[in-house]
Amino acid sequence: MSGRFITLEGGEGVGKSTQLRALAAALAARGLDIVTTREPGGSPGAEAIRTLLMEGSDDRWNARSEALLFAAARADHVARLIRPALERGAWVLCDRFVDSSRAYQGAGGGLTDADILTLHRIGSEGLLPDRSFLLALGA
Template identity: 65%
Template sequence: MTARGRFISIEGGEGVGKSTQIAALAAFIEQKGFEVVLTREPGGTEGAETIRQLVLGGSAERWLPRAEALLFASARSDHVERLIEPALASGKWVISDRFIDSSRAYQGAGSGLSDADIMALHHIGSRGMLPDRTLVLRLDSKEAANRAAARDQNQPDRIQGRVETFHADVDIAFVSFAESEQRVRLVDASGAPHEVTMRLLAEISDLLEPA
């Protein structure tokens, strides 16, 4: 039987460098002989990408918190069933740019819904699936905001463009997850990209060891 693959989610606020680090992490894992599938949330499948356009586009008031949370949960359900689970079952590693912890931080702590409500939706939609390891990139808020502004050319989507206090609540939530759940690790995203990559690799070294 093919050994089940590993599932890693990369999390963090806006402008922390997730895309750069995901590419570097995938390259290293592939050098170790594993096949890697890169994906993102919301998105990853045709249906989930359609929902992505709905939740990230339009005005800030387009969706109220409960509706937004339901849309994210629906996208994730399709993503898990059609892409993540089959890839893991075939022995591939999956690295996702965001997963359930983003919903917990953004639609939960940031928007005022309870963590229990977000996880209840996750249990219904995705059978409560959790990554083997969740790596949260953290960066000084001002530096992150400057990076995000440059990346988005000052045209953020409806979630990226929310007020500073919202994003501060998101960061606090990520820290709380790491304090209470062993799978969640905080990683300093400051410094040269290769230095950040080495910090990430240190947090998954045990997963790369033979079973």
């Protein structure tokens, strides 16, 4: 793969989408092929799973079910959008990726980090970003 894969991680409202757009504009101004995307979502199959995850009550899914759904969405996203873009040399900028699963379904939901990474290895063939930025707001 000749492209680059960069993710922005962080909680709700920290500015991931804003910073992703600014980074995309700066890199595009340098003549790079830029693809922006998000998780969950980014491909038709992943967007369908996003709908399952985002609609309904907060307790609709337990952490294990959520982890499986996120892994399925990510597998489709990686196969249909991220890897093809990287292979053609694009820079892929993604609002969230596997570190969000590690935080929310792992630390927040009680699954082990090994469980989350195993799902990721199986579903997404272990693709990891070249660089991840964690955005946080100070108190």
